[in-house]
Amino acid sequence: MEKTIAGKTITVNEEGYLTDFNQWDEKIGEALATEANITLSPRHWEVVKYLQNEQKNQVALSIRRIGKSGLVDIKEFYQLFPNAPLKTATKIAGIPKPASCI
Amino acid sequence: MGIIKRYHYQLDFYSINNQTKNKQMKNLVILGAGTAGTMMANHLHHQLKQPDWQITIIDERVEHHYQPGYLFLPFDIYSPTDIIKTIEEFIPKDVKLLKQQINKILPKDNIIELGSGDALYYDVLIIATGAKIAPEETEGMKGSEWQKSVFDFYTFEGALALRNKLRDWQGGKLVVHITEMPIKCPVAPLEFAFLADSFFKHKHLRDKVEITYVTPLSGAFTKPKATEALEHLLDEKGIMIESDFAIEQVDNENKKIIDYGGREIPFDILVTVPTNKGDALIERSGMGDDLNYVPTHKATLQSKEYANIFVLGDASNIPASKAGSVAHFEAEILTDNILRFVKGEPLKEEFDGHANCFIETGGGKALLIDFNYTHEPVEGSFPFAGIGPLRLLKESRMNHMGKLAFRWIYWNVLLKGTHIPFVSATMSEKGKHYETVQH
Ligand SMILES: Cc1cc2nc3c(=O)[nH]c(=O)nc-3n(C[C@H](O)[C@H](O)[C@H](O)COP(=O)(O)OP(=O)(O)OC[C@H]3O[C@@H](n4cnc5c(N)ncnc54)[C@H](O)[C@@H]3O)c2cc1C
Secondary structure (H helix, E strand, O other): OEEEEOOEEEEEOOOOOEOOHHHOOHHHHHHHHHHOOOOOOHHHHHHHHHHHHHHHOOOOOOHHHHHOOOOOOHHHHHHHOOOOHHHHHHHHHOOOOOOOOO | OOOEEEOOHHHHHHHHHHHHHHHOOEEEEEEOOOHHHHHHHHHHOOOOOOOOEEEEEEEOOOEEEOHHHHHOHHHOOOOHHHHEEEOHHHOOOOOEEEEOOEEEEEOOOOEEEEOOOEEEEOOEEEEOOOEEEOHHHOEOOOOOOEOOOEEOOOOHHHHHHHHHHHHOOOOEEEEEEEOOOOOEOOOHHHHHHHHHHHHHHHOOOHHHEEEEEEOOOOOOOOOHHHHHHHHHHHHHOOOEEEOOOOEEEEEOOOOEEEEOOOOEEEOOEEEEEOOEEEOHHHHHOOOOOOOOOEOEOOOOOEEOOOOOEEEOHHHEOOOOOEOHHHHHHHHHHHHHHHHHHHHOOOOOOOOOOOEEEEEEEEOOEEEEEEEOOOOOOOOEEEEEOOOEEEEEOOOEHHHHHHHHHHHHHHHHHHOOOOOOOOOOOOOOOOOEOOOOOOO
16 A cells, blocks of 8 residues: 655555665655654664665564674664564564564 | 494494394384374384384383373372373284483484483484473472472372362462463463363362462463463353563562562462473584574474474474374374385375364363364364264363363373364364464
8 A cells, every 4th residue: 555754755664664675865764763652873773784784685674683693682772772672673674564473 | 122232323323324224124213102103103014014124112201191181180080090001001012112211312313312322223213202391490499399289190100299288278379470481382371270260169268269370471372362262261260360470589488479560470380281391302502592402494394404303293493383182183284204214205295283072171071163273263073074973162061071081092002093073183164163264
């Protein structure tokens, strides 16, 4: 479905995740963060960029992996993106919700 | 067969190698004689025969456990004798069974190093070493309350300790918990919650027991349609659900679990499914991902790194359920692919992630779900389109009979590698109510 955000039209799935990463830009990232009640600090951006990079390299994302990334530990990841950090952070980053679970 | 030699590295390595070459006999080695390894031995011994081939299977255990039975043990529905047989009785006579711990795979040299120090050469290797619980991954889980008020039911010892506890427990807060995904048989903890509900109703204790289901997922299950159906059942049975809970530690003193966000859930009995991991042998061999699962091609079941190594069952990292039914479907396809591989033919990219699970819902009923990599479980009938007799994603007594029959089928059909009539290795879309085909 289509959605207008930060003055642009983007395509998202029923859970609100971008279906095409090419439509993503930093303004959209900021707007998606605002929807999740998060104001992005430089630290948030480091994590968002890290996730996008992992996604580009087709690494399966999981909380455990991020905890071992050397970038943030799980505790800080939760402080940055409260409640369900991986789901919130990937949504802001414009990448698919991790299918870590079967 | 002379393929075992004392392992004095370099020198003997060549003698092992030459010896097998001289004899012109090739070696296929299977690591693990659990569900998947046993099925492969039974499939392949008809095809890869002496004197051209020697098949060897290695396991450190003597007993074969029917793991789905661990779910029923705590409620005194099954007794230990229902779920334990010997490994040996399921291994064909022309397959060599070694009761040994496997220390390491040296994939570049095609050598298996055993715990005893002996070594084994292989031409083709099948890894079927499964997955096991790793409670030590979570702070405090294996603490002072372990098997006193903190239990697992994914091991025989855990299920038995829990049975003894439940036999005379008088009620309180029962918390059923999943640490992190993936786990074997992802529906088992839900089934545990449902069976607990029935068990305490039976004992006229239900009003004294508060059951909470705690999961790191955002709902009861991983697939939307099934989640809807299962959450409805939880609600109907008065089982509370706490989702998106990523555990940081078990607080033994105050008897509560705490997540990274600071959320706390108190318990009188905690039944947890700890982190599941592949065997440490995979780590020692430098062949695993961060949970010791072997990177595997999801359609061919060939290792991503080594052409002559194949992986099936819980040991692989493919995005399919870790279940006996999945291992069964994989075994049919892998048998074909191994025969192709030894003939030098291209592999079939056929495995579609097919899983088929009964979900025990308590009160003598069960649900059945059938799904694969691309299709989530939906309603419908199985295995005959429109007829059943089993109903998909709906509770029924017939499904419960199916779940109980599964134990018989497991011992008598599955392990022997016999094809189950009418159920194909790849999933059928007939008789199922799909709205749209998904990606
Ligand atoms: C509580 C519970 C309920 C379940 N319910 C169901 C269900 O209803 N339906 C279903 O389809 N599946 C169910 N399963 C899952 C099913 O049991 C597993 O998916 C299946 O057994 C996997 O088979 P496997 O051969 O990969 O591993 P396993 O059967 O675990 O076999 C692995 C073998 O490798 C051996 N091994 C490992 N490492 C070494 C080593 N270093 N040296 C020597 N030997 C080694 C082990 O001793 C073991 O025998 C359930 C599992 C559990 C725990």
